[in-house]
Amino acid sequence: MSPPAPDTGKAAPHPDLADVLAGVVEQRRIRAEVIDDVAAGRLSFDHVVERAGAEPLVAKIKLLPVVEAVPAMGKVTARRLLGELGAPAGCRLGALAGLDDLSTRLSGALSDAASTDAAPPAGGNVFVVSGPGGAGKGTVVERLVADDPRLALSRSWTTRPRRPSESDDAYVFVSDAEFDDHVSAGGFLEWAEFLGHRYGTPNPQPPHGCDLLLEIDVQGAEQIRAENPSAVVVMVLAPSRREQERRMRGRGDPDDVVEARLAKSDDELAAGYAMADLIVVNDDVAQTADDIRALVDRTRNERDRRR
Numbered sequence: 593m594s595p596p597a598p599d600t601g602k603a604a605p606h607p608d609l610a611d612v613l614a615g616v617v618e619q620r621r622i623r624a625e626v627i628d629d630v631a632a633g634r635l636s637f638d639h640v641v642e643r644a645g646a647e648p649l650v651a652k653i654k655l656l657p658v659v660e661a662v663p664a665m666g667k668v669t670a671r672r673l674l675g676e677l678g679a680p681a682g683c684r685l686g687a688l689a690g691l692d693d694l695s696t697r698l699s700g701a702l703s704d705a706a707s708t709d710a711a712p713p714a715g716g717n718v719f720v721v722s723g724p725g726g727a728g729k730g731t732v733v734e735r736l737v738a739d740d741p742r743l744a745l746s747r748s749w750t751t752r753p754r755r756p757s758e759s760d761d762a763y764v765f766v767s768d769a770e771f772d773d774h775v776s777a778g779g780f781l782e783w784a785e786f787l788g789h790r791y792g793t794p795n796p797q798p799p800h801g802c803d804l805l806l807e808i809d810v811q812g813a814e815q816i817r818a819e820n821p822s823a824v825v826v827m828v829l830a831p832s833r834r835e836q837e838r839r840m841r842g843r844g845d846p847d848d849v850v851e852a853r854l855a856k857s858d859d860e861l862a863a864g865y866a867m868a869d870l871i872v873v874n875d876d877v878a879q880t881a882d883d884i885r886a887l888v889d890r891t892r893n894e895r896d897r898r899r
Contacts, residue, residue, distance in 0.1 A: 616865075616866045617865060617866055618649065619649055619652065620866045620867055622647075622649045622650060622653070623653050623657075623821075624817075624821050626640060626643075626650060626653060626658065627653075627657055627658060627661045627821040628661075628821050628822050630658055630661040630662055631661040631662075631663065631821065631822070633663055637658070637659070637662060637698070637699060637702045638699055640658055640685065641685060641688055641695060641699070644685035644686050644688065645686075648686075650685060650686075651684065651685055651686025652684055652685075652686065653684060653685050654682060654683070654684050654685075655674070655679060655683045655684060655685055655687075655688070656670060656671070656674060656683075657821075658685065659673065659674060659698070659702070661821070662702050673698075673701055674698075677694055677697055677698055677701070678694065679694060679698070716798055716801070716802055716803040716804055717803040717804070717822075717824065717888075717891055717892065717895065718803070718804045718806070718816065718820055718822070718823040718824065719743070719803060719804070719805050719806070719823070719824050719826065719884075719888060719891075720806045720808060720813050720816055720817070720823055720824065720825045720826065721733050721736075721805070721806065721807045721808075721826050721828060721884070722807075722808055722809060722810050722812070722813035722825060722826065722827055722828070722864060722868075723810070723827050723828035723829055723860070723864060724810070724829070724830070724836065724853065724856070724857035724860045724861065724864075725809075725836075725840055725845075725853040725856075725857065726830050726835075726836035726837065726838075726839040726840040726853065726857075727828040727829055727830050727836065727839075727874055728828065728830065728839060728874040728877065728880075729807050729828050730762070730807060731877050732828060732874060732877055732880050732881050732884065733745060733805065733807045735877060735878070735881040736805065736881055736884060736885065736888075737805065739881070739885065740885065740888070741802075742801065742802050742803055743802065743803055743805045743888070744796075744798035744799055744802040744803065744804055744805060745805045745806075745807065746781075746793055746794065746796045746798075746804060746805070746806055747761065747763065747764055747794075748763050748764070748791055748792060748793050748794075748806075748807070748808060749763060749764040749765075749766055749771060749774065749780075749783075749790075749791070749792045749793075749794060750763045750764070750765060750766070750789060750790065750791045750792075751765075751766060751767065751768050751771050751789045751790045751791075752765075752789035752791075753765070755843055755844045755845070756844045757842075757843045757844045758843075763791075764794075768790075771783075771790055771792065774792065774794070775792070778795075779792075779794055779795060780792040780793060780794060780795065781793045781794065781795050781796060781816070781819075782808070782812045782815035782816055782819070783812070784809065784811035784812050784815070786809055786811065786856075787849065787852050787853065787856070791808070791809060791812065793806055793808055793812060793816075803888070803892070809860070810860040810863050810864050811863075813825050813864070813867065814863060814867065817867050824869050824870075824887065824888075824891050825864075825867050825868050825869050825870075826868065826869065826870045826871075826872065826884050826887065827864040827865065827867075827868035827870070827871045827872070828872055828874050828880065829861075829871065829872070829873050829874065830873075830874060831873050831874070831875040833854065835875075836854065836857070837850060837854060840853060840854075869887065870883065870884065870887050872884065
């Protein structure tokens with residue numbers, strides 16, 4: 593099942609940037625839709641190739657993630673198969689039209705693994721709340737978890753010092769050595785470095801019957817979406833640059849960190865706009881939480897109907 597189509601809710605700031613990114617957003621949406629439909633068995637590999645011949649946006653999708661999404665394949669098997677068949681590195685679906693032999697052999701190799709009757713992947717949903725610093729993600733997530741016992745929040749690790757305004761359980765605050773050990777042990781679902789400190793999401797174990805909720809930066813959200821195309825990503829924004837700065841100073845960030853985060857947020861906006869299923873401007877915490885909760889409910893209902 594594809595993530596719900598992007599829903600901008602309230603009008604987001606930076607309309608010029610949104611216009612420029614409209615094509616990128618549509619490309620990402622089509623890619624996520626195709627990969628999710630392949631993973632769920634609703635779209636066969638042969639059908640994807642046919643669409644690539646007629647739809648330019650599908651033709652631009654890389655071959656590897658589509659093969660990885662075929663039921664019973666996975667990343668390791670897909671990479672090995674494409675290597676054995678001699679598929680060019682970075683090959684896109686549109687290139688298969690000129691590689692008839694590769695397309696035929698690949699179709700044959702995938703025929704047993706693909707199943708048009710497959711159900712959506714088992715397990716709970718994954719909801720990702722992301723956005724630039726100062727957007728108010730933490731406050732919104734606290735409200736979501738308090739109001740919905742079926743949302744299990746995964747607490748991230750970080751090597752940065754605890755802010756004076758933060759509670760002890762805002763993150764798992766660790767040393768560089770502890771973080772290194774956890775990376776070596778394969779203990780993170782994703783991790784990234786941001787402004788000189790590292791942040792990581794531990795491999796989650798949500799309680800039975802719960803959906804996983806992640807509050808992570810945009811880099812981490814990109815990693816989650818790459819690994820799990822059906823993850824639902826929400827981009828939370830501050831109502832203005834001035835308010836974003838005010839919030840960061842209010843939580844105790846020093847001047848140099850505020851300036852660095854503001855500079856970084858422009859890049860984060862571009863990436864976030866491109867992958868978000870919902871973009872919401874957080875000028876009222878209760879309303880923002882309600883907007884996200886409505887998306888959570890729609891996603892649960894849609895995916896429950898597919899099982």
